[in-house]
Amino acid sequence: MIDILTRSNEKIVKGELEDLHTKKIVWVDTLDPTDVQLKKISEHSGISVNDFKEHHTARERPNTFEFEKYSMIVFGCPASGYHLPTTIAVYILGNNNIITIRKKEIAGIQRMKDEILEKSPKYFDSAAKVIRVMFERIVDDYFAELDKLQAETDRIEARAFKQPDEKIMEEIFKIKKQTLHMHKTLIANREVITQIEKQYLSKLSRKEIYEFTDIKNDTIQLIDSTETLRELATGVIDIYMTSVSNQMNIVVKKLTVAASYVLIPTLIASIYGMNFHYMPEIPWKWGYPFSLGIMVLSIMAMYVYFKKSHWL
Structure with a gap:
């Protein structure tokens, strides 16, 4: 799937790949593109198909890259449920055009496109602003996903007190694993924002780099939240083990009473x-x-x- 957005006067409209040759700000968003689609984008962007394929993976580590024709950012995105986090590759061309390639659907990206088309053409003032808003929506998804994991942990904790069973350990270990993957991805995202702030990417406007500070602060808060959630999950395991031990003591006590009779x-x-x-x-x-x-x-x-x- 290829979705192209460009700015026409004060409106954001659907565009064509040919718009990459104009002075307009163009955003080409692709979801799991085919080789044919990558070849078409390559013809209009000047980026080779091999360069696109090299970073067309859902599990690449977030990082920044600087090339002669373009700058590139790989940013980690959350996945719903107990799936591994995914990534989005952002290519920034010298004429303020942006190409994003992702392997999986990312809720924040779709939400951002809907906002742009409906009421927010101001997001299209520059490539830096588009990327900043994009990363903000991705960070919002992280907060939403952490809230879900927190609620699930609280539910499991209540079960551990009232009716502990073997499924509790399986579910809590899934949460710990998911939180660990999120923690690693967020640490890498923090380094990406740090590299942007240090002006490592030549194709981003230096005047707007300061706008990424809020994203970095939110990312640091998310890292702290994942650590807290992991500690809470460990506490649930301790509660489960204590509850099982208490139940065992009750059983032994009943057997002792029966034997005493x-x-x-x-x-x-x-x-x-x-x-x-x-x-x-x-x-x-x-x-x-x-x-x-x-x-x-x-x-x-x-x-x-x-x-x-x-x-x-």
Whole structure:
């Protein structure tokens, strides 16, 4: 898919690849482009197909690159659910044109395009502003995804208290893994913004580089949030292990009580079950009901004892 936006007077309209040869600000956004589409873009941009393919991957590490004809930014983007984060490659041409290539759908990019077409032509004042707004929407997606993971962690924590089961460990480890991947990507994104601020990219206007400071601050906040979430997930694991241990203690306590009930009756039965010839109670008329009565009284005594000890 190729989506081309350009500015016509005070409106943002759909454009053509030929607009890359004009002085207009043009944004060419591609989603998992084919070789034929990359060849068409190459013909109008001057960037070789091999250069496009080299960075056409969802798992490339965020970074910046400087070439003679263009500057390039690879920026990490969040993925919904328990999927790995993806990336978007941003090519900045010398005439303020932008080409973005991404392997997967990114919610923030689509949201930004809708905003531009509906009410925000001011985003198209320069390439730097388009990229800044793009990164802001991606950072917003990170915040939204972290909020989802936080809510999921809270839900699992409540389950760990009330009804711990084996699925809790599986779910919490998924959250920890997802948070770890986000943490690594955000650290790389922070370095990308730092390189932009240090003016490593010649095709970006130096006058507008300061606008990326807010994105860097938000990224630092996201990094801190992922660390907090990982600690919270570790705490949920501790809660789960404690709950399982408590349940085990309850089971052992119940088994101890049950075994105690039959302890004295078993002792009495064992004594009178010995085959000695001279036992005073053997010829006694009331010996049998007496032994049974002692057994019942011992069980009642044990019940009263455990009740007062709050074991029952």
